[in-house]
Amino acid sequence: MQLDLIITNIGQLLPMDKEGPVKGSNMNDLTVWENAALGIKDGKVVWIGSNDEINQVESDQMIDANGKLVTPGLVEPHTHLVFGGSREKEMALKQQGVPYLEILKQGGGILSTVQATREASYEDLVEKALFHLDRMAMHGITTVEAKSGYGLDRETELKQLQAVKEANANHPLDVVSTFLGAHAVPSEYKHDPEAFLDRMADMFAEIKAENLAEFVDIFTETGVFTVEQSRRYLQKAKDHGFGVKIHADEIDPLGGTELAVEMGAISGDHLAVTSDEGIKQLADSNTIGVILPGTSFYLGKEEYARAREMINAGAAISISTDFNPGSCVTENLQLIMSIAALKLKLSPEEIWHAVTVNAAHAIGRGSEAGSLTIGRKADVVIWDAPNYLYIPYHYGVNHTNTVIKNGEILYQRQEIR
Numbered sequence: 216m217q218l219d220l221i222i223t224n225i226g227q228l229l230p231m232d233k234e235g236p237v238k239g240s241n242m243n244d245l246t247v248w249e250n251a252a253l254g255i256k257d258g259k260v261v262w263i264g265s266n267d268e269i270n271q272v273e274s275d276q277m278i279d280a281n282g283k284l285v286t287p288g289l290v291e292p293h294t295h296l297v298f299g300g301s302r303e304k305e306m307a308l309k310q311q312g313v314p315y316l317e318i319l320k321q322g323g324g325i326l327s328t329v330q331a332t333r334e335a336s337y338e339d340l341v342e343k344a345l346f347h348l349d350r351m352a353m354h355g356i357t358t359v360e361a362k363s364g365y366g367l368d369r370e371t372e373l374k375q376l377q378a379v380k381e382a383n384a385n386h387p388l389d390v391v392s393t394f395l396g397a398h399a400v401p402s403e404y405k406h407d408p409e410a411f412l413d414r415m416a417d418m419f420a421e422i423k424a425e426n427l428a429e430f431v432d433i434f435t436e437t438g439v440f441t442v443e444q445s446r447r448y449l450q451k452a453k454d455h456g457f458g459v460k461i462h463a464d465e466i467d468p469l470g471g472t473e474l475a476v477e478m479g480a481i482s483g484d485h486l487a488v489t490s491d492e493g494i495k496q497l498a499d500s501n502t503i504g505v506i507l508p509g510t511s512f513y514l515g516k517e518e519y520a521r522a523r524e525m526i527n528a529g530a531a532i533s534i535s536t537d538f539n540p541g542s543c544v545t546e547n548l549q550l551i552m553s554i555a556a557l558k559l560k561l562s563p564e565e566i567w568h569a570v571t572v573n574a575a576h577a578i579g580r581g582s583e584a585g586s587l588t589i590g591r592k593a594d595v596v597i598w599d600a601p602n603y604l605y606i607p608y609h610y611g612v613n614h615t616n617t618v619i620k621n622g623e624i625l626y627q628r629q630e631i632r
């Protein structure tokens with residue numbers, strides 16, 4: 216067989232070969248191939264074998280992994296990629312103990328990014344999104360979800376969604392778009408959140424027709440949108456053919472997790488304060504829990520999502536950065552893998568499922584991303600690491616050596632040593 220690229224001498228290869236979403240104790244069962252080689256042709260994985268069998272194939276290009284770890288490209292299932300400005304001045308308020316929802320109530324937080332995003336030009340938003348995508352790629356992410364939600368008016372929400380579309384078209388990473396018009400109540404509608412939700416729902420038909428988003432999301436939270444408002448809004452989204460997601464039970468336990476299950480959401484995200492009943496319902500459902508422990512860390516919370524109990528109960532869990540300018544300002548999913556180990560008490564095996572197969576399923580890409588089996592996209596990371604335990608263990612730095620997207624080298628640090 217003639218290949219475009221072969222990666223030889225792989226110390227550990229994680230094919231992530233389980234049919235997803237991977238639930239409960241199955242998340243702990245990881246296939247590891249040692250002394251392996253991986254063949255790529257036309258952007259796809261076409262050959263996997265032992266390193267001793269590489270004489271069976273010929274290849275135009277070869278990379279010697281020198282005994283290192285090779286995995287699928289990471290899948291990042293929850294980001295707020297497109298926004299204007301930044302919020303470094305909020306850090307002092309957080310240090311003084313001003314709560315996240317209080318900053319929002321005073322017109323800061325999400326609402327200050329809304330102001331900056333309304334003022335930003337379309338070109339600047341695209342440019343900034345491409346910059347952050349580059350940084351994600353460098354950290355091993357090859358597929359990413361991106362939400363709108365810093366416009367909160369028709370014009371700016373569309374500007375953000377167009378920017379996501381353009382970033383997807385102009386960057387090698389695959390970007391999956393979510394409409395989060397219901398991210399906060401803008402000051403113009405402070406006294407009438409229902410009317411605001413109606414305005415956002417008025418956009419569903421246009422967003423669908425222009426193919427600007429696959430999912431609709433809402434922030435179900437105290438002082439933002441109630442469970443009842445969220446239910447009505449998401450039902451309209453489903454009627455328009457969108458998959459739905461919820462920012463659920465992040466700060467107050469309102470029952471957003473239960474709502475995500477009830478609505479058949481593809482994912483319920485955050486779940487930091489989910490109730491016992493919510494955990495039970497999640498475990499019995501097809502909804503994936505996307506846990507964002509970097510947010511708990513960055514907001515200085517003592518309490519982290521009970522992801523351990525969720526998996527023990529049988530749920531499918533993914534993890535994500537929640538990259539955004541306010542509650543978690545990092546593109547480094549590897550750091551979140553370490554926080555998941557230390558604070559969520561997930562095993563390395565569970566963590567690898569959470570950032571590959573399950574993350575792909577949480578954004579509707581389960582059949583193409585998050586796995587290195589024959590016929591899948593050749594989205595591959597060669598790590599400067601001897602084994603898969605090493606990435607959550609050695610924290611806070613970037614371990615990627617080579618990042619390959621659709622069979623092409625996207626980022627290469629230096630020769631593998």
Ligand SMILES: N=CN[C@@H](CCC(=O)O)C(=O)O
Binds near residue numbers: 434465510542
């Ligand atoms: N909680 C709601 N939205 C984002 C934060 C957005 C922001 O603070 O700008 C989140 O997922 O954490």
Ligand SMILES: [Zn+2]
Binds near residue numbers: 294295462539
């Ligand atoms: Zn979010």
